[in-house]
C-alpha cells in the first residue's frame with residue numbers, strides 16, 4: 001500500500017475554491033481549516049469525524065449561539081476569573097480552529113494553556129506548541145520533565161503537566177471524549193466543557209457545559225471576559241452559584257425539540273396546501 005500522499009490532496013484543495021456566495025461557505029471554510037491541520041499532521045483523522053458529529057448537532061441547534069449557551073459562557077467566564085489556577089486544555093481540533101481566541105481568552109482570565117491529546121505523539125505536540133508560539137504564548141504539556149499522571153484514567157489523556165492541569169482548580173476542555181472530565185471531577189476540579197452534543201458524557205459530567213460550536217464560543221467568551229473582568233469577586237461568585245448545568249442542558253434540548261417541531265409543522269402545512 002502506498003503512503004498517504006499529502007501533495008496529491010493539497011493540489012486538489014488548491015484547485016477547488018469555495019464560491020463566495022455558497023450558502024454553507026463558513027461551514028466549508030471551517031472544514032478546510034481542519035483538513036489543513038490534518039495535512040500538517042497535528043489534527044488526527046478521528047478529529048475530522050468528531051467535527052462531523054459536532055456539525056450534525058450544530059445543524060439541529062440552527063448554527064447559532066443560543067441563549068442557554070450564552071448563560072453557560074457567562075458562568076464559565078465568571079468561574080475562570082475567580083479560579084486560582086485555571087487551565088485551558090487544547091487538542092488538535094482546538095488548535096486548528098480557535099488557537100488565536102484561546103490565547104486571547106487565556107490572557108483575559110489569566111489562565112494557562114496546556115496541550116492534552118487523546119492520540120498523543122511527540123510530533124503532534126511540537127506542531128501544536130509551534131502554533132501557540134506563533135500566537136505569542138508558550139503552552140504547558142510539551143515538556144516531559146514536568147509530566148504528572150491523572151489517577152483512574154488509562155488513555156494518553158492521563159499525562160498532564162504537573163504545573164498545569166494537575167494542580168488546576170478549574171479546567172476548560174473542548175471537543176473531547178468523556179473519560180477525562182470524569183477523572184478531573186474525581187480530583188475535585190471544576191470542569192467547563194465546550195461540546196455541541198448536549199448528551200455526551202463530557203457534557204453531562206461537566207460543571208458548566210457550553211453547547212455551542214467552538215468557532216463561535218471562544219470569540220464570544222473573550223468578549224464576555226472583557227465585560228466581566230472588572231466585576232467584584234462577590235458578584236462573579238453569584239453568577240457561578242446561580243448557574244444550574246442540568247437545567248441549562250434541559251433548555252438546550254427544549255430548544256432543539258421546539259425548533260424541530262416548528263420545522264415539522266411548516267413542512268406539514270406546505271404538504272397539505
Ligand code: PTJ
Pocket residue numbers: 043044046047049050051052053054055057091092093116117118119120174175176177178194195196197200212213214215
Ligand atoms: O486531538 P486529539 O488526539 O486529542 O483527539 C481529539 C478527538 C476529537 C479525536 C477526540 O477528543 C475524540 O474522539 O472526541 P469525541 O469522542 O469524538 O468527542 C468530541 C465531541 O466534541 C463530540 O461530542 C462532538 O459533538 C463535539 N464537537 C465536535 N466538533 C465540535 C464539537 N463541539 C464544539 N465545537 C465543535 N466544532
